[in-house]
Amino acid sequence: xxxxxxxxxxxxxxxxxxxxxxxxxxxxxxxxxxxxxxxxxxxxxxxxxxxxxxxxxxxxxxxxxxxxxxxxxxxxxxxxxxxxxxxxxxxxxxxxxxxxxxxxxxxxxxxxxxxxxxxxxxxxxxxxxxxxxxxxxxxxxxxxxxxxxxxxxxxxxxxxxxxxxxxxxxxxxxxxxxxxxxxxxxxxxxxxxxxxxxxxxxxxxxxxxxxxxxxxxxxxxxxxxxxxx
Amino acid sequence: xxxxxxxxxxxxxxxxxxxxxxxxxxxxxxxxxxxxxxxxxxxxxxxxxxxxxxxxxxxxxxxxxxxxxxxxxxxxxxxxxxxxxxxxxxxxxxxxxxxxxxxxxxxxxxxxxxxxxxxxxxxxxxxxxxxxxxxxxxxxxxxxxxxx
Numbered sequence: 001x002x003x004x005x006x007x008x009x010x011x012x013x014x015x016x017x018x019x020x021x022x023x024x025x026x027x028x029x030x031x032x033x034x035x036x037x038x039x040x041x042x043x044x045x046x047x048x049x050x051x052x053x054x055x056x057x058x059x060x061x062x063x064x065x066x067x068x069x070x071x072x073x074x075x076x077x078x079x080x081x082x083x084x085x086x087x088x089x090x091x092x093x094x095x096x097x098x099x100x101x102x103x104x105x106x107x108x109x110x111x112x113x114x115x116x117x118x119x120x121x122x123x124x125x126x127x128x129x130x131x132x133x134x135x136x137x138x139x140x141x142x143x144x145x146x147x148x149x150x151x152x153x154x155x156x157x158x159x160x161x162x163x164x165x166x167x168x169x170x171x172x173x174x175x176x177x178x179x180x181x182x183x184x185x186x187x188x189x190x191x192x193x194x195x196x197x198x199x200x201x202x203x204x205x206x207x208x209x210x211x212x213x214x215x216x217x218x219x220x221x222x223x224x225x226x227x228x229x
Numbered sequence: 230x231x232x233x234x235x236x237x238x239x240x241x242x243x244x245x246x247x248x249x250x251x252x253x254x255x256x257x258x259x260x261x262x263x264x265x266x267x268x269x270x271x272x273x274x275x276x277x278x279x280x281x282x283x284x285x286x287x288x289x290x291x292x293x294x295x296x297x298x299x300x301x302x303x304x305x306x307x308x309x310x311x312x313x314x315x316x317x318x319x320x321x322x323x324x325x326x327x328x329x330x331x332x333x334x335x336x337x338x339x340x341x342x343x344x345x346x347x348x349x350x351x352x353x354x355x356x357x358x359x360x361x362x363x364x365x366x367x368x369x370x371x372x373x374x375x376x377x
Contacts (some may be wrong), residue, residue: 110366114340127336155318171335
């Protein structure tokens with residue numbers, strides 16, 4: 001048994017331990033870049049994040065927790081959250097919802113909270129940032145039962161939205177969006193009667209297909225700008 | 230009223246090639262080719278202790294810049310838009326870690342409206358330049374030394 005963990009540079013914020021059943025593994029296999037074990041024929045088997053204690057004090061026990069993953073669909077997440085929030089059916093409506101996401105799901109988590117805030121007016125918000133350790137198990141595809149465990153530290157975000165007021169002194173608190181100031185801004189415009197069209201009752205301008213398109217466009221930004229020159 | 234679609238349908242007879250419009254697609258995209266040109270995000274106020282994180286500058290350089298600002302300021306504000314949200318959070322958390330808990334973070338989120346211009350590829354065809362607005366999420370992290 002050997003410990004390859006100490007050979008890894010620590011600026012990648014990941015530690016690595018290998019459990020090897022047969023001892024015929026070449027040690028140089030593991031000294032490469034720990035971030036891309038894929039290149040050495042390893043495949044990710046599973047990744048589990050340690051359960052994080054919620055960093056926001058004073059949470060109601062019946063808070064609805066939404067764990068946003070990289071592949072989650074915003075429409076599914078929001079459809080569920082909205083139905084629980086409005087309390088259709090038998091269950092009583094929840095007054096608080098907690099969105100949490102790690103790594104690449106952080107942006108999606110924020111987008112969910114932002115859409116929610118626009119659909120339901122007057123929500124109080126507290127956002128918290130923290131590192132979260134995720135354990136990934138990688139398995140070699142060629143040499144059989146060789147497993148590698150990687151502990152990776154990823155940034156994560158928790159966003160609590162609440163109908164009831166929250167502690168305003170809490171770091172990361174955001175008061176509800178003031179609709180008043182926004183409406184007076186539109187009223188100043190010469191086309192005052194266009195206001196209802198500009199702000200539709202359903203905030204669909206942040207809608208899902210357009211979001212997806214936006215993401216795609218972002219990827220191709222580099223090439224499209226090059227073509228213009 | 231120049232409807233953006235009307236010049237396009239007029240230009241179709243000039244073009245013998247049948248434009249491949251996807252069946253059943255409900256997109257209001259014209260069959261004509263457009264170049265998507267993205268405007269820069271709306272200019273935001275900038276104090277001395279504001280940092281706007283992007284994805285073009287080296288991560289370490291941006292981290293070092295924040296670290297340096299914290300030598301002279303008791304609080305700085307790190308902003309990130311879209312893809313740069315992750316990087317903004319990473320910078321803030323690294324600053325907090327390296328301060329051994331002396332720094333606190335307070336994160337706020339917002340939505341930023343972005344404008345895209347659609348410009349017709351072919352200047353001969355009388356296509357109208359269009360604009361389209363979309364939204365993107367942003368984060369604003371206050372990194373500060375709490376008052377004793």
